Amino acid sequence: MDAVTRLAPYFDLQLRFAARLAEVGGPPLGEAVTWYTNLHRRFGLGMARRDQPASALWRRLLDGLGEAPDHAARLAWTLECFAAAPPEQPPPGQHRFGCFACDAPDGSGVLKLHFSNADGDDVSPLAEARRARRRAELTAMFAFVAANHPDAASVRGTSWLYHLEAYRRLYPPGYAASRRPPDRPLHFHGSSSWGQFLDHRGAIKPAARDRMLANLPALDPLRLREAFPLPALLVTAPIDEFLRYYGVR
Template identity: 45%
Template sequence: MRYGKEFFDLQLRFARVVAALAAIPLEQALLDYTNLYVRFGLGRAFDQDHPTWRRYIQGLSQTTHASDWTYSFYLAHAQAGRETPLVATFGCFSYATPDSQSIRLHFQNTDTATVSPLSIDRLPMRLSELRALFDHVRRYEPEAESVLGTSWLYNLRAYQRLFPEAYIASATVADNRFRNMSLWGQFLDRNGGLKVGFTEDFLRRLSKTTTVRELASCFPLQALAVSAPITQFHTFYDSAM
């Protein structure tokens, strides 16, 4: 998905507030409090000396149009690398293997239907995709013992109902996710534009923020970290057939 310019403008605006509140350079705020580094295809090392990042920062310092420069830089570099190495994809769901004993779930809306991919009408399709994913895991990841996830989506009942209760019950707030789509993704609609309601709520909260400690509370939904034994998933999807 190609993200709209407004998504980057929102992060630039947030970074400027962070820089002012924390008394740090804008460059550092952009690296530590936005998803730009990842969106530029640079991986997750967050190396301030990465040559591509340095080119972005140098260009930023030389322009009076930070918004245009940032978006043009994104368009030129978005395909440079994959955000997360994925093992396999099944419809809207995919998984990665952080180690041999666990898998990490990911969601991306690839549904071409006109209704929400999490609507009740699409529930059978989502369950079918997850059943296929875990059948694949059972066959090709025999050492996997646990399932991990981190996303703002775990706040939504429409998403929660796709998973075993034990997985959802394990949810805890994932702190310091300012660099990640597990937090920033809540502002995006299915076309890569901004959700008006979420964005307005965020900006309203941001305008009232006076300390660095309050920054996380500007986000309408927090990123939640979840985990459960993989046996819970096999039982859940086998029974959902």
């Protein structure tokens, strides 16, 4: 299945979300698509940034969305633009180890974790059969952090994935047990919330999609996180817990 066909239901859901957000007092449709969906990244344009001008491709997409008479036309236009888009690229500056990646520590020593399926086969990256591989990737990552980022003080993650025991079991128990609602506004233009609607093959999860669609009539622009079946959770722990857990220190 080609990417346009495979991702059409995913884009359909995100366009419906953006349109509903605009209807209930959120930003205009173009801004909603830019900042509250992950289409910008899926279009191979990286994470949208407010300090950079929009690309010609993105301006073309938004212009067409503004002129489209209905949802069907908006989806068709989005798929047409996507067919001409460059391949999706990993965010710059991340250190990648298999399915995991981390940013360099910020000014407070906080290391942010990321996860995506890099296996490229028909087995879930969180399957029990892949647990040892994931553990090895995390061990390599934290060995790299210990050697190259002595300023790292803590680890922070924000994702829907922390609802899953198969994901939490990969990390130190204290980190997994710290999960709670985020203490700051969420970004909705990545995969920390939108990733839950795709399976490990990159196809839509019908049950998750249907739950999200059922939540849209009551969408509250001040409580967007609650519209998602698995709202993103925040987890944190000191870096030393990770270094001990993976035998790095």
